[in-house]
Amino acid sequence: KQEVTQIPAALSVPEGENLVLNCSFTDSAIYNLQWFRQDPGKGLTSLLLIQSSQREQTSGRLNASLDKSSGRSTLYIAASQPGDSATYLCAVARGGGATNKLIFGTGTLLAVQP
């Protein structure tokens, strides 16, 4: 059974700092891995999707990496801003016939202090 873990559960950093959020998963047979952000009272917004054949994806100040063999992904946020404060969730899409089923981690609550 696939399990997804995110560390740390919460993180507080001063504005401008570079930071790394971690995600680990137990079954390397994944279809893709996705990072989302969730603002209070809102749904999830997709940030980056890494296909199983890819090693990383970048969007603006965000960079996500994937190492299937070790069951790890990291989300790197450069030059953090108060607007980056949110909960960040990673999710893995299972392989085989269940490529659309996402298994979510419990999230990292990020606070960027001005």
Place this chain on the structure above:
Amino acid sequence: DAGVIQSPRHEVTEMGQEVTLRCKPISGHDYLFWYRQTMMRGLELLIYFNNNVPIDDSGMPEDRFSAKMPNASFSTLKIQPSEPRDSAVYFCASNRGGNQPQHFGDGTRLSIL
């Protein structure tokens, strides 16, 4: 572009009542997903549809829960009868399938008293 639209945003009702949650996916998206989010269990997939057909309902917790998708632009999730432990935020999401990200609605916050 309109995103995924869910209604109502908030629902408070008494135990035993029927609850109906509604979702309009993004036009052109072939897949629709219903999720439930709680503090204890996080975000869980309940059921998903492809081209209006339920594909996997293994996450539906009990027979009290049912979901339908009568056409490509509308889906409902019903709970009958509702119980206090059903209190959660219910999300609907849609995508085009494959390696396409899922787009989420803002959710329905459900409270069963």
